[in-house]
Amino acid sequence: MTATQLDLAGMPARLFSATPSRLSTWLDCPRRYKFVYVDRPPPAKGPPWAHNSVGASVHAALAAWWSLPVQRRTPVSAGALVRSKWIGLGFRDDEQALQWRERAVEMVSAYAERLDPYDEPVGVERTVAMRTPTLAFSGRIDRLDRRGNELVVVDYKTGRHVLTTDDARGSLALALYAAAAARTLRTRCLAVELHHLPTGRVVRWEHTEATLDRQLGRAHDIAAEAAAAPARIATGEDVDAVYPPRAGPMCGWCDFAAHCAEGRAAAAPRASWAGLAEDIAPLDDED
Ligand code: SF4
Known part of the structure; x- marks a missing residue:
């Protein structure tokens, strides 16, 4: 709980609204997070990819x-x-x-x-949500299947990045979708799948309650850091210390590079169609 929240003794603490992309944006680059979720109006983005x-x-x-x-x-x-x-x-x-x-x-x-049209999914573009004492999580699942008595989270991928089991196992988004689907639909949901359309490959990972809990703990840690940022600004901390740039090769793909000198120094901006080029692994589509 932040100092500001403690100051409001007696008031229920405000839950941090978390989506997979909000959490991953903080993790990737706090400055980019500021551009997307804090600055109002937000700075102009670059051209669409x-x-x-x-x-x-x-x-x-x-x-x-x-x-x-x-x-x-x-x-x-x-x-x-x-x-x-x-x-x-x-x-x-x-x-x-x-x-x-x-x-x-x-x-x-x-x-x-390869799809069975009669195998009706439980949900398509289905929004799932869950609350914890500090977090209000919501996310939209590409497809939610029922296999036997369990639900399976299906996420479509269209990029050229070759997927491995580690991609499914390590994905915070997929784990949160599974946990939220289980709570929303009161049905066991531990399996997550990445369906890579360019190759038809399906990468599957079966979580346990323990691995889902670990990912939920990770989400709480990320959310706690992001949620603490406004209070740090309010106490006079430097904005670049609270929302530091995390410059690197990925800055070439950043929508906000035009507003970020460190990012521009780290990587030349990519052409908006560069993610399609044959000779590089492009970014995956956004969730
Ligand atoms: S250009 Fe790089 S450092 Fe700057 S906001 Fe974007 S990702 Fe962060």
């Missing part, structure tokens, strides 16, 4: 596919949905956007080929 456009289009198409009548859930309709949901932002030009749209059509059609 093409790889995020691909990810968002694919996610939207798959969500819409599950809402079709079951007889219409075919690979062809999945491809058609990619075209109708396509976001053409961030690409070098129209030709590149079209090329990637058709790649995404192929990718999603091939993925739909």
Whole structure:
């Protein structure tokens, strides 16, 4: 509990609103966190990223596919949905956007080929939430399946980063989704899966109650640091000490690099379509 919260003796402490991206932003770079969650109005972001456009289009198409009548859930309709949901932002030009749209059509059609349209998910783009004494967590799960008596968290990935079991095991977001899904739906939920659409690979990890608790503890630690920041500013601490830049190669991908001298010194800004290039592993789509 922060000093400010203690000062408000008798008042219930305000819960920290946590989402996976809020927690990971603090962890990655507190200055970026300030730009996104503290500064109002927030500073202007850079241009949209093409790889995020691909990810968002694919996610939207798959969500819409599950809402079709079951007889219409075919690979062809999945491809058609990619075209109708396509976001053409961030690409070098129209030709590149079209090329990637058709790649995404192929990718999603091939993925739909392996889905059983009758195997109705428990949730699609499902919001789950949970509260702890200090945290109000909420997040949106790409897909929540029921397998036997248990729920399974499914997260779609469209980037070229080759996924391993460690990605599923170490993901704070997936663990929090599982814990929140279990509480929201009062059903056991320990398994998390990353479905990598470009390769069709599924990476699965089965948590235990203990590993979920550990991840929840991690979330509390991150949230406690972030929640303490405004009180530190109020007591006169330097803003760069409270929200320090964490400059490194990833700064080339930062939406706020134009406002951050340290970040610009650390890495040259990437072109908005650079995450699609063949010779580098692009960032994964955002959650
Ligand atoms: S450019 Fe780098 S250091 Fe600056 S805010 Fe972005 S991620 Fe943080």
